Amino acid sequence: MASTILILNGPNLNLLGTREPEVYGSETLDDIQAKVEAKAADLGLEADFRQSNAEHELVEWIQVAGDTAQGIILNAGAFTHTSVAILDALQAVGLPLIEVHLSNIFRREHFRQRSYVSRAADGMIAGFGGDGYVLAMDAMAGLLAKSVKA
């Protein structure tokens, strides 16, 4: 059976494509979802793509993924920089995790340069806009292939 990858998007990412294209690009979240689903099909993976503005909903989805998914790709938006609750959920499920950011958070404001999510992540992709999600799918396929061999 195909492995399921949960692709989670945090607060305000539903606004993509409507404002701040110089920071976040001009693609909408629907555009990114379509690219991720096409990539998943190429890789023989199942993509479960979601967005929420609510921290508790993201925490619940991560908890459920412990039983239903084989990996998580996460752009936690601003919760990246604040949420111990999301970090705890990620550490509790212990799934392969790739952190994604549209922008290069390390050349932005100081408060964006700290990520709680990173403590649970196998790796991070930042600064490539929506393409970062596609790169993350490739990286996830590599992680899953390695864990099958090990």
Ligand code: CA2
């Ligand atoms: O670069 C990223 O992907 C971020 O996770 C995006 C978050 C930001 O808080 C993080 O520091 C970095 C914000 C997403 C908000 O997206 C918007 C898109 C259009 C208009 C307004 C916000």
